[in-house]
Amino acid sequence: MAVVSTTSAPKLAPTLARLTETRSVSVLGSTGSIGCNTVDLLMRNPGAFCVEALTANRNVRLLAEQAIKLNAKMAVIADETLYVELKKLLSGTNIEVAGGEQAVSEAASRPSDVLVAAIVGTAGLNPTLEGARRGALVALANKETLVSAGTIMTAEVKNGGATLIPVDSEHSAIFQVFDFERADAVSKITLTASGGPFREKSLTEMEKMTPEQAVAHPNWDMGAKISVDSATMMNKGLEMIEAFHLFPVAVDAIEVLVHPQSVIHSTVSYVDGSVLAQLGTPDMRTPIAYALAWPQRMAAPSAVLSLADIGTLTFEAPDTVRFPALRLARECLEAGGGAPTVLNGANEVAVAAFLDHRIGFLEIARVVETVLDTMALAEPSRLDDVFAIDVEARSRASAIIANL
Numbered sequence: 001m002a003v004v005s006t007t008s009a010p011k012l013a014p015t016l017a018r019l020t021e022t023r024s025v026s027v028l029g030s031t032g033s034i035g036c037n038t039v040d041l042l043m044r045n046p047g048a049f050c051v052e053a054l055t056a057n058r059n060v061r062l063l064a065e066q067a068i069k070l071n072a073k074m075a076v077i078a079d080e081t082l083y084v085e086l087k088k089l090l091s092g093t094n095i096e097v098a099g100g101e102q103a104v105s106e107a108a109s110r111p112s113d114v115l116v117a118a119i120v121g122t123a124g125l126n127p128t129l130e131g132a133r134r135g136a137l138v139a140l141a142n143k144e145t146l147v148s149a150g151t152i153m154t155a156e157v158k159n160g161g162a163t164l165i166p167v168d169s170e171h172s173a174i175f176q177v178f179d180f181e182r183a184d185a186v187s188k189i190t191l192t193a194s195g196g197p198f199r200e201k202s203l204t205e206m207e208k209m210t211p212e213q214a215v216a217h218p219n220w221d222m223g224a225k226i227s228v229d230s231a232t233m234m235n236k237g238l239e240m241i242e243a244f245h246l247f248p249v250a251v252d253a254i255e256v257l258v259h260p261q262s263v264i265h266s267t268v269s270y271v272d273g274s275v276l277a278q279l280g281t282p283d284m285r286t287p288i289a290y291a292l293a294w295p296q297r298m299a300a301p302s303a304v305l306s307l308a309d310i311g312t313l314t315f316e317a318p319d320t321v322r323f324p325a326l327r328l329a330r331e332c333l334e335a336g337g338g339a340p341t342v343l344n345g346a347n348e349v350a351v352a353a354f355l356d357h358r359i360g361f362l363e364i365a366r367v368v369e370t371v372l373d374t375m376a377l378a379e380p381s382r383l384d385d386v387f388a389i390d391v392e393a394r395s396r397a398s399a400i401i402a403n404l
Contacts, residue, residue: 025292026052028108028127029118030066031059033223034141034167037284038116039066041292041300048298052112055104057123058082064089074098076107078123105130114292116167117142120225121348122390125149125383132156132164139291141167143238148341149386150245151379164246165291170239171246172287173265173278183248190267191239192259193318194282196231198361199260203322209361211354228351229325232364233318237329241340244333251333256326258316263305281305324365328372337379338389339372345393346371353401363404371396 025042029035035056042049051072056063060082067075067090074096077086083099090097098107101123108115108127115131116139117124124142129149131138133156140146145153157164166172170191179185197216198206215227229235240254262282269275280286283302292298320327325347332339350367353359359367371393380386 022048022050023114023292024050024052024112025114025116026054026107026110026112026131027116027118028055028104028124029057029116029120029142030054031056031062032118032120033226034118034284034288035116038118038288038292039070041285041289041298042070044301045298049292052110053107055107055119055127057119060086061089067095068093071095074107074110076103078104101126109134113137114139116288116291117145118167120144120223122148122345122387125386129153129156129383132162133160135161137163137165137291137294139165139167139288141288143168143235143242144344146242146245147238147344148390149380149383150241150340152381152383152386154245163294165294166242166246167284167287167291168239168242169280169282169284169287170266171242172290174243174247174268176278176290177268177276178247179268179270180248185270185272186247186249186253186268187271188253188255188269189243189247189249190255190257190269191236191243192257192262192264192266193233193236194230194262195258195260195316195318196233198231199258201322203362206322207360207362211357214354214361224355225348225351228354228364229347231361232325233323234325234329234347234351234365234368236318237326237332238344240329241333241343254333256318258318259313261310261313263307263310263313279305279307325368328365328369332372335377338375338377338385341380341386341389342372342375342377342393343368345390346397349394349397350401359401359404367397367400367404370400 027035027038051070053074054067054072055076057078060077076098078101080099087097105127108130115136117128118141122144128142128145166175174189214231215224236256243254264277264279267275267277281303285300286302289298289300318326332343346368350364354364
């Protein structure tokens, strides 16, 4: 994969710039944070994209509204109990309706040029792999696909002739300045982190933090689960594992740097001392637009970056004592095998328990570490192996939480 150099799009232009042909798009998880931002871009550029399929988990009314506005060919609700309601909401239209997890995977297998994989959690594994198998351009926002099944996913991308474009702002930033044709000239990649809402809090203070405080991210508008991951810095740990599968670099060449302003989204360092960075305002529509239009560029409604107005950019090393999730993720990356799968599954259960007020904030990482200490971490060779490890990790995490 190589980044194609293009002319900059007009600032704040409301319509597409330089996309030369209509592209068909399917959006998995269209009602979530990434999905809604994607839909916003699609609606701003009605002549540039046609929508093949939209899927959602349970937000049936928003899904129906999006499908009508975008004139989607198909709308799928993962929760089968909501199928009848979706059918009623879309009656009188020509939109095909389906329900259930299998239907989500079938939607992903439909012919579209671009598949936006924005389902949160391991529920996104199968449908994302479907897109890779049919050779789509996969705009990947589902961390779990690479964290839990990175080797399997990258093999499917290669075998299917697919193109994998990361949508995470950090990985998109690296992708835009990484010289894939001369990867041996890269000395390291650095993922930047805002530090989350508790960056300056002590362990004593964090012990008392509530879910409402954890989801109040200072820079980014994200869903609850990802916001909590940002607060624990597990999000950055998962991104390290993703980066290992996305870019041809060694484990010890992946670093994390706390950058509270979220202006520099990541950097790539080269052996000659050059450090290339991608900068922008903290708006997820920028990396989404990059993926939708790749290898061309399209305009996005993100605010124009003014370094003069910002004035100062600051950086600091991450604190793995106050944020042990980052240490755990690093250890899992180095261990390899099934460790990242266990990490991800246990974390999802622990975060859900925290959001449900069943455990404290600092107990999230404690639960994950306990699960990691009690499980064998063999390398999964098939998707069934991934699911088996994931189920076991979740079961153990749930048992630990029950005892707490």
